[in-house]
Amino acid sequence: MNNITRTEKRGFLLLAIVFALSYFFAFTNMDFFEHGFIVEDGPVEYGTAVMLFCTSILSIVYLIKYHKNKSLTWKFGLVMFAILFFFAAGEEISWGQRIFDIQTGEYFMEHNRQKEMNLHNLEVGGKKLNKIIFSQLLTLVIVVYLLIVPVLYRKKKWAKNLLDKFAVPVVYWHHTIAFIVCTLLVLIIPHHRKWEVYELDFSLIFFLIFLNPFNKEIYSKS
Template sequence: MKSITHTEKRGFLFLAIVLLISLFFGYSDVTYFDTKIAQEDGAVEYSTAILLVCISILCFYRFFTTSKNKSWFWKLGTLGFALLFLFGAGEEISWGQRIFNIESSEFFLKNNAQNETNLHNLVVGDTKINKLIFSQLLMVVMVVYLIIIPLIYRKSEWVRNLVNKFAVPVVQWHHTIAFLATTVLVTLIPSSRKWEVYELAFGLIFLLIFLNPFNKEILPKN
């Protein structure tokens, strides 16, 4: 396991504090947890969006400052991550709908479970997109990314070259441990809004991964 940076130590400390507070109020006062800590348009939700934007900005910065020295595969991967996390941030806050007091269009009023302007709450037939893609499919992707890829990356030169070619940050084991521990602790919170805290943890840990990946060779050289 490579060394943990000071930034990561601060990030994990912040995450631990958030989890402890969430567990405490989740058990002692679930109403307070739902309406003050994990409420819609609250500090946790906006913090998640900010973290995702930070990852996007980091990727855009690397793309625009380093891409001329990199292959098209590296450019594609870096730009793809920048757009992906920007999309995630937009979805998290419904693209600023409530911030700017924008009414949902007729399409979203009819097809969105929460009448919001976003894709993850859409309902197609009897299927919720959020449950199918952003929960079940995402969980499979997370297992592959956090556990399977790091194992194969260390064993297979072909996989290592492919991952590095597309600038995919490989997690260090302390990132995986943090994610697994967070999953267990969040699951213990007796509130349906506990997943807002999980999304915050997702944003924070992924920011730390992109700042300090196992495969540092994909990062711009100073």
């Protein structure tokens, strides 16, 4: 595990603190866990949004710092990552609706399960977008990214060239192990909204992946 940087160690320590607090509140004060810890506009939700936003900013920093002599596909990849994580951060806090006291529009009042201005809680034709796109599809993408992509990158030259071409960070195995451990730990929490904690863990680990990918040379001047 000598590939773990000092910053990553601090990140994993933060993960441990999140779980320690989650377990403590969930098993000793469920009321606070639900209404003070994982509540909308609570520390877990804001923490998730902040980490997603930081990954978006990090992508922009890489783009600005290393764009010279880089291909259009490399630049395109980082722009897409910046947009993706910014969008995810905005969705997490309903684009600041409650922060700035913005009234929900008519369409979202009618089609959003929580009456908020976000896409992941929309119901279209009786189908929940959160379940189809943000749960099932996202879960599949994460599994492929964490388990299959690292093997292909290390074994197949075409995969390595493709991923590097689009500036896709490849995980170290300690990132994959962290995801698996976090998943198992979250399952123990006795509350149906325990996945809010998982989202925070998810966002933090992804930030660490972008900070220290296996193919870190893609985020350099070479």
